[in-house]
Amino acid sequence: MRASLVIVGAGPRGTGVVERIAANAPELYAGPGLDIHLVDPHPPGAGRVWRTAQSPLLWMNSHAEDVTMFTDETVTMAGPVRPGPTLHQWAGVDGRTFTDRRLQGAYLSWVHQEAVAALPPGVRVHHHPQRALRVRGPREGRQQVWLEGRPRPLLADLVILTLGHLDAELDDEQRALASYARDHGLVHIPPEFTADTDLGALAPGEPVVVRGFGLAFIDLMVLLTEGRGGRYDGDTYVPSGREPVLYVGSRRGVPYHSKIGYDFTGERPPLPRFLGPAEVDALLARPGGFDFRRDVWPLVEKELGFAHYHRLFTAHPGRTALDWAEFEKRYAAGDPEQVAALVAEAVPDPADRLDLAVLDRPLTGVRYPSHEEFQQALRTYVERDLVRRHDPAHSPDLAVFLALLSVYGQLVRLGDIGPWWHGFFSYLASGPPGPRLRQLGALSRAGVVRFVGADLAVTAEDGVFRASSPTVPGWSVETRALVEARLPHPTVERARDTLLRELHADGAAATPDGLLAVDPDDGRVLDRAGRPHPRRFALGPHTDGRGAGAFTRPRTGGPAFRQNDATARAVLLFLRTLAERAAA
Structure with a gap:
């Protein structure tokens, strides 16, 4: 009997999983055939957010050269690297262009077609342009995926939910x-x-x-x-x-903050330095758990500061008053008060110092006597931000951006850490063109x-x-x-998507922040006892394994690629075991 996999959500995350299945199948699966059912009312590849049927006035907020759907050697994963073109290479546009979302949708559709074409013989893909309503089935048996307007369910040995961003009921x-x-x-x-x-x-x-x-x-x-x-x-x-x-x-x-408008040159900060796999392992091993502000944020702050000052000392040494080796040694050993004193000693100009609190809340305590005076003040603030974000003299800002990407890749492993970090990351690293x-x-x-x-x-x-x-x-x-003017918060209780709500009602666990709880190793859905479901997986922003996006900048070790690969390999190994048992 042919194996069956249902992927609910055929946007970039679902496409990424198909690409990883195609990359790993030659090593892991040689069964009697496999049917992959993609369930999504929107076009495969582009999905809802990147569909070509939207206003051409809406842009991406990333340069075309900073968008890829393909892995490279910086991704930490067990599967093989399958390189491919970035958006700007594929479209033949200037890499510094902010393309409209319709062009990104066309790129994603092409990536989807390439991923399907790369699947081994015997693997067939079927698109169902409908909404999935619910998933039922025993832990040890085939799953039933009910679709809108379809009298009988799809039968699946495994189900992967790559639902993307979801609508929510009002709070x-x-x-x-x-x-x-x-x-x-x-x-x-x-x-x-x-x-x-x-x-x-x-x-x-x-x-x-x-x-x-x-x-x-x-x-x-x-x-x-x-x-x-x-x-x-x-x-x-x-x-x-x-x-x-x-x-x-x-x-x-x-x-x-504006997207940065120049390229990194010279020595990159050696990241991770203060928040890497060992520190995340230690946080996860704490008997009583961890608190983000108390236990995680100090590591994040030190990592971002390290990247900032590494760049300042190596690229702009004339604006520093100490040798880098001495600064680094004292910075690494110092507590927050000692680090503040060190920075005051070693960095004469306050404008060259990193103050994350002021960056996060620049208007705290600031008052204006009239509405009109505030209009001019904020216009000046925006103009200065634009100048700074396009001037390589302030290249420590770009080093902090790279550190933010590194930190995000580590924090994904911690699960649900609350919404504040994601907002802070977007504010600094994912702003508009x-x-x-x-x-x-x-x-x-x-x-x-x-x-x-x-x-x-x-x-x-x-x-x-x-x-x-x-x-x-x-x-x-x-x-x-x-x-x-903000996206709905994707909680399992308030999602308009009936599939997610019913999954939760059927025993799937939710985090305190309302996200679907998943196994950080392979994305299996967890129940309220913490047990991974053997046949159900979930990836994306509705889960506590959410990353910075389904696609990413080249050569930054994209966490989503790592997650896609782990899930694809777990799926293929499960299906191989089923095939071996059936043949025995």
């Missing part, structure tokens, strides 16, 4: 805001994917409160300006007259975007939404529309 706050909006004839747009949002209810000239200053805001900004016929004349925005006025704020009150922030400045000068400030407070009272911030004491704005 208590969002339900209250939605109810208030209905009762008072207001507009409330909850956290969701901006490319899928109906923005028609946001009227021209209408003030709109936008809560969130990350990448979802950038998409919203683009669709409500250029998407409504506006255009840029150099650094000046020429409105179409159809734009609303966006009053934007967030916890930090500032946009994510520089041109988008230049556009933000132009929109601010044109009055289309207005900055509210940090610790944004939104209230629903007197028939309107009211937004304020301590950044400008005493100032507030009243609007009849509120947009939550």
Whole structure:
């Protein structure tokens, strides 16, 4: 009998698993045939997020040269390396280009086709353009995967969930805001994917409160300006007259940092240094577990600081006052107070010192006497960030970026460490293209975007939404529309995906943060007793093994590639054992 594998989710993560199955099958599987069923209502490869049927105004937030779906020798894995082109090599575009998402979707579709073509003879792939509703079946027997509109389930020896980013039911706050909006004839747009949002209810000239200053805001900004016929004349925005006025704020009150606009040259910091496999092993072995802030963050902070100062001392020695060897020795041995004193001694200019607290919350304690003065101040902040992120004289910033990637790859092994780290990583390392922030400045000068400030407070009272911030004491704005510019939080309890909710109801464990708990070694779904399910796997942002993305920069050891390889090998070994038993 032919073996059967069902992969729910045929986007880049599902494609990555197929690629790893193709790479590992010659070594691990020579069974009587295998049917791989891909279940996804969206096109295989691109999936929902990267589908080609979306606005060409929406860009990737990575350079084309920094996007690959192929492994290289920096990936720590048991399977073979199968190199392939980056996005820019495949598309023949400038590597420094921020391509639109439709081109990325075409690249992913090609990668999917190549992965399928590389599968051994006897392995067939079937795409089912439907939603998977639930998975049932005994731990020791075939699984049943029920699809929308299909009277009989798919039978599977194994199931892999690569669901990607998910929609979520509203939490208590969002339900209250939605109810208030209905009762008072207001507009409330909850956290969701901006490319899928109906923005028609946001009227021209209408003030709109936008809560969130990350990448979802950038998409919203683009669709409500250029998407409504506006255009840029150099650094000046020429409105179409159809734009609303966006009053934007967030916890930090500032946009994510611009992508860095230069290449690394010279000696790279030797990473990992203070947070590597040995330190992660020690954290996982703690009898009472670990606390992120107490036990993990000091290691992260020291790792990022090491990368920053290594680059400063090796590439810009004229801005330092000690020999690197002496600095490194004292830095490695020092506690936080000793390190602070060392940095003050060895780095004369405070602008060359790494202060993660100020980076994270630049408006903490900062107050402006008027709303207009804050507008100019934040425009200046964005302009300075753009200059700094495109000037190699500040190359320690790029070293910190590389350290963030290294740290992320290590922290994946710790499971659910809460949402703060992921937000901090995205804020520093996964911000918008520089041109988008230049556009933000132009929109601010044109009055289309207005900055509210940090610790944004939104209230629903007197028939309107009211937004304020301590950044400008005493100032507030009243609007009849509120947009939550952020992605939904992918918890198993609130996921709109019935498959995930039913899996949880059927005994799958969830972390305190609401993520699906999986075995860090191979992605098997864990039950509430901590037992790995022998026939169910899960990879991606809905799990506590979530990484920085399904694709990554070349030569950075992409954690997702490592996870895909481990899962693919576990799947093939399981299927080989089944085949051997059947033949015995």
